[in-house]
Amino acid sequence: MKTTYKQILLAAALVGALAFTTTIARAQDPLPSWNDGAAKQAIVNFVKTTTDAASPQFVPPAERIATFDQDGTLWVEHPMYSQVMYCFDRVGALVKAKPELKNVEPFKTVISGDREAIAKLTMKDLEKILAATLTGMSTEQFQAEVKQWLAEAKDPRWKKPYNELTYQPMQEVLRYLRANGFKTYICTGGGQDFVRVYSEQTYGIPPEQVVGTMGGTKYGYDKDGKPILTKEPKLLLNDNNAGKPEGIHLMIGRRPHAAFGNSPGDQQMLEYTKAGDGARLAMLVLHDDAMREYAYGPAQGLPDTKVGTFPQALYDKAQKDGWTVISMKNDWKQTFAFEK
């Protein structure tokens, strides 16, 4: 059969109508993994009110900044922050390269694998492990080491690579905000250089939009005279608590219009965000879903744990200051992309 011009037009119209219907469906629900409720509504209302040019709370595209804590907000932080897992895992390679460390504490304890002894390591021991595994190499060598670890390491519960353990509903929020002209940033207590290695692939966030705990580097030359930057054990900024707004000012120079966190380390970032003029969104992820993820608090009577926390005082502050609490159990239809 010879295709007529009219048939082509008809087909084009059908395809157009189909695309239009899909667009409408997407426009109707940019957050399909979210149950209807106050949390979802707060996000949708915020986007509508800040992007509608007729709205008195319209925000020009250049000022649309949203910041996200990472551990416990964008991905799982239990049983231990991934970066700490990385540092412990790296001790093996470190001792292989420098066998003289085999009998030196705290490295000796770490390679013994004795969980009870490892759990008793002090903060000072941990600092030694962090310094030995996160500094002393070139920035490029560090990137390669983290990349390799990420490709091999698996979370102990789900037996999946760490960057598959990101929350599907939060990925939707990232995409929804970006589709509406927001620049999305990570603002993490984790190492800035560490998170940058996988932020683009995992969250669609480029390295220059990662604000994290910052260490100094030292410019110099390798044995062939080629310029290198060496990671130094020098803390420039601890991107936790008051360090979060300070880090945001340093790296972005603008106050966010939206901020997402899950622990007291995020309180100042949320306060700072909410204190700006016009529409501001401040949200806290509450881990109350022991079945699909973890439940810890102790807000709302959830168990207190060593890693991550959500004290009742933070919950109360959220209520008082108009922050929205996201219940992982009630607000999320699905937690991970790999769930059926």
Next chain:
Amino acid sequence: MKTTYKQILLAAALVGALAFTTTIARAQDPLPSWNDGAAKQAIVNFVKTTTDAASPQFVPPAERIATFDQDGTLWVEHPMYSQVMYCFDRVGALVKAKPELKNVEPFKTVISGDREAIAKLTMKDLEKILAATLTGMSTEQFQAEVKQWLAEAKDPRWKKPYNELTYQPMQEVLRYLRANGFKTYICTGGGQDFVRVYSEQTYGIPPEQVVGTMGGTKYGYDKDGKPILTKEPKLLLNDNNAGKPEGIHLMIGRRPHAAFGNSPGDQQMLEYTKAGDGARLAMLVLHDDAMREYAYGPAQGLPDTKVGTFPQALYDKAQKDGWTVISMKNDWKQTFAFEK
């Protein structure tokens, strides 16, 4: 005469053809203020080779980073860096607010207006003036103060606002790179917060793309309990010399593909840029045009001056390492937008 449908179509076709011709002309010369020569050719070749998907030196859009020194590279740095002019100008307001400083050095000398005495101020005096005028206030108050100064202050030679003294040919390079998917950054020895106030308006570069000398801020609350960030007299990074690649790593986390400077303070940034794989562009602006701007060196026998410098050693390094020197006198048709 009644306008017919055909006449409208004809007019539309003519307008279309005209727009098309203009587009072609622009596409043919994205750098109209540049004379033909090695410098212009280096820029055009770099853009072509890094953006042509068929080129072996193609650079994916996400990695297209270009960094620009500011003083002496994007705008005039003589007779004194604008930020130093700002600090001296602010001393008057400072003494008005704190009259007890009137008889305290070095403020006493500055408000005396005695140029000879001011020229003799030591580096330590200058540091005191910088600390007093750049720190101690909220980030928002500082922004307002710089904004007001910029609206009023004038360059002593041209009697124009400082942000009109940007080099037209460099503005064309910024726009040309951005039109080809490059993210343009300032990488300045000047204060990061200072330059951020006017970078968008002056260069089309948003505050988050300004890398500069970084001071710490301190998060706290004002008398009404509202969160504020106060600028502290604490140096986090001196964004000069080795500090430039260190600052670039801290703020961007990627190595630039193109870098532009004009003094030894930019040498490490250019080295670091050029040491990357593939096509890399390193350029130095030589101030050899006493008539239209200034001539200072002492490269090529130009006079040595207190502010800004271009020693013969830097010129020789540029030749040796394949950096391109831009002669303001020979490579630029026009220096400022206000020139006829």
